[in-house]
Amino acid sequence: MTLYKPPYLKLYEDGTLNKRLEALEEKLASCTVCPRSCKVNRLEGKHGFCLSGYKPYISSICDHHGEEPVLSGSNGSGTVFFGSCNLRCLYCQNWQISQERAFFKTSEMDFSEAAREIVRQQDEMGVHNINFVSPAHFVPQMVRIIYEAIPLGLHLPVVYNTNAYDALSSLKLLDGIVDIYLPDFKYSDDRNGVKYSRAPGYSIYARAALKEMYRQVGSLQSDENGLAYRGLLIRHLVLPNDLADTTQTLKWIAETLGKDVAVSLMSQYYPDHKAKDTPLLNRKINYTEYLAAENALKKAGLEDGFIQEMTAPETYRPDFYSKGHPFRKDGKSTVLPRSF
Numbered sequence: 519m520t521l522y523k524p525p526y527l528k529l530y531e532d533g534t535l536n537k538r539l540e541a542l543e544e545k546l547a548s549c550t551v552c553p554r555s556c557k558v559n560r561l562e563g564k565h566g567f568c569l570s571g572y573k574p575y576i577s578s579i580c581d582h583h584g585e586e587p588v589l590s591g592s593n594g595s596g597t598v599f600f601g602s603c604n605l606r607c608l609y610c611q612n613w614q615i616s617q618e619r620a621f622f623k624t625s626e627m628d629f630s631e632a633a634r635e636i637v638r639q640q641d642e643m644g645v646h647n648i649n650f651v652s653p654a655h656f657v658p659q660m661v662r663i664i665y666e667a668i669p670l671g672l673h674l675p676v677v678y679n680t681n682a683y684d685a686l687s688s689l690k691l692l693d694g695i696v697d698i699y700l701p702d703f704k705y706s707d708d709r710n711g712v713k714y715s716r717a718p719g720y721s722i723y724a725r726a727a728l729k730e731m732y733r734q735v736g737s738l739q740s741d742e743n744g745l746a747y748r749g750l751l752i753r754h755l756v757l758p759n760d761l762a763d764t765t766q767t768l769k770w771i772a773e774t775l776g777k778d779v780a781v782s783l784m785s786q787y788y789p790d791h792k793a794k795d796t797p798l799l800n801r802k803i804n805y806t807e808y809l810a811a812e813n814a815l816k817k818a819g820l821e822d823g824f825i826q827e828m829t830a831p832e833t834y835r836p837d838f839y840s841k842g843h844p845f846r847k848d849g850k851s852t853v854l855p856r857s858f
């Protein structure tokens with residue numbers, strides 16, 4: 519890890535990062551930051567689908583120990599939780615910060631404060647990367663935070679932890695700024711994307727996004743300590759009643775991107791938020807579904823990645839209303855995906 523120098527440092531030095539930031543912030547004047555293309559002027563505080571203006575909503579910046587081991591390592595992933603979202607998943611486990619409007623205004627943070635805090639995570643907490651969660655509607659803001667953090671000493675790999683409902687035009691401007699792409703791939707059937715996440719054309723946008731991410735960073739690369747510093751790691755959350763179309767989703771990854779692409783197969787689903795009242799979503803996945811997902815992984819021939827135990831739903835339950843760390847109740851989160 520010590521030898522890896524994130525390319526964003528070079529882009530900062532030669533002025534490219536500043537130009538990229540300008541191009542991204544221009545998109546806010548008639549917002550096309552994500553595929554919804556609301557065309558509202560967020561620089562003047564107007565809101566589109568994501569209910570977000572110029573300043574970012576940030577609920578917490580903390581060391582997170584529940585990510586995949588290549589990201590969490592021993593000291594944690596320096597996680598920046600953005601508020602609001604460009605999706606409306608009925609089962610969102612982060613609904614307190616992604617869908618509760620009352621929270622948004624109270625969580626606005628100055629760029630300089632966010633920049634200082636991520637550098638503090640790096641220098642004082644010893645985190646292994648800076649992990650921006652739900653950035654698809656805050657891409658320009660994320661880059662501004664990075665831009666302000668570099669002169670303060672930021673040098674860790676940047677993780678883009680997204681739902682993959684990303685605009686290709688925004689992703690292209692992140693080439694060389696993001697080191698590790700960590701996208702979900704939620705659905706292969708767009709009817710489910712609309713029904714459960716209000717995301718028309720989800721699979722079309724997500725597939726295009728995943729191809730672009732892979733083009734930029736390639737397969738996941740880790741150092742001698744097993745810590746990732748560059749590459750693509752795709753997450754797939756198994757839903758009850760096969761609503762995430764797991765077989766088709768994994769097959770597409772293997773056939774289109776390659777069998778060496780790292781995949782994190784997640785069994786942590788539990789019926790949170792509005793899912794409790796939604797017939798096909800109102801239970802955890804059962805053992806048969808868990809096994810079927812594992813078999814789909816083998817059948818697709820994917821060779822690298824992580825899988826969670828069936829106990830994951832009991833341990834992965836953030837609480838953003840609690841004071842302090844959203845995951846930590848007794849020291850550390852206990853979700854530890856294992857390699858397959």
Ligand code: SF4
Binds near residue numbers: 554
């Ligand atoms: S980022 Fe928000 S305002 Fe912009 S296009 Fe997406 S949902 Fe609309």
